[in-house]
Amino acid sequence: MSKKTYSIGELARELDITTRTIRFYEDMGLLSPERRGQTRIYTPADRVRLKLILRGKRLGFSLAESRELIELYNPDTDNNQTQLKALLGKIAEKKAQLMRQLHDIEVMQIELDEAERRCQDAMRTADPSTLSGESA
Amino acid sequence: MSKKTYSIGELARELDITTRTIRFYEDMGLLSPERRGQTRIYTPADRVRLKLILRGKRLGFSLAESRELIELYNPDTDNNQTQLKALLGKIAEKKAQLMRQLHDIEVMQIELDEAERRCQDAMRTADPSTLSGESA
């Protein structure tokens, strides 16, 4: 069960990207779907990977960074101590980056709140020529 | 007091970018420093703008988006009701985007924490050939 698979078109529609994009990610080594003949067959795991990539994009990550992230989630059987140490290092690095972004977002939210308040104040005290009927 | 100004080189060093980058931002309309003859003179306000741009970059914003943000902070005397409404709309949009990013970051942090735990577990139960002397 849960043997479901996806065509490239299905995924493109669902995730709101083009098939070109999906094939491009494959070229970049971010995906390697199975094939039935020529045709690409995507598993739920492939779909998850795609969603990871898109989330990365929303956060401003490059495809290379997203590939790194994916590799962090798939420690593919290369588990000797040295490699694990390196992995932990990379994970810590990403976590630090996310903390920075978190901080940037908080500051930016505050600034936007202030801008919003100034804007609302300006609306109240502004040129009333465009008032359209609320004062009660 | 606080009449301080900056040369392009000073700003470049402090913010760890190149002068080419700063001039490029000017070409894109993100900065318009004063001139003493040919030479650009930057005010503290210009410096703040630059920092805004760089923070935007850390969050994956394009220069166009950063320019929008800066404009949101500088409602340059075009304060009629209609424009203000539009401004509030854009602000709300940015705030929504930041909320999405915030959520993405939280999810990613959780996933990285899990990856970290798996990685540490793997280190404990792994090939001990590279152990270097801690067990007490």
Add this chain to the structure above:
DNA sequence: TCCGCACTTTACGTTAACGTAAACTTGCGG
């Protein structure tokens, strides 16, 4: 006066992340 350094403009080059077009195969409903 000439040197060197920081600044300037102009312009072509580069990388990432796709877009777009052309030309081809393949499964299927009529």
Add this chain to the structure above:
DNA sequence: CCGCAAGTTTACGTTAACGTAAAGTGCGGA
């Protein structure tokens, strides 16, 4: 059998955000 929709490969085009090189300007110090 035919055509169309959805898949495929190949390849050139495009945009953003700078890098890099060339060639010139201005100025304080030996």
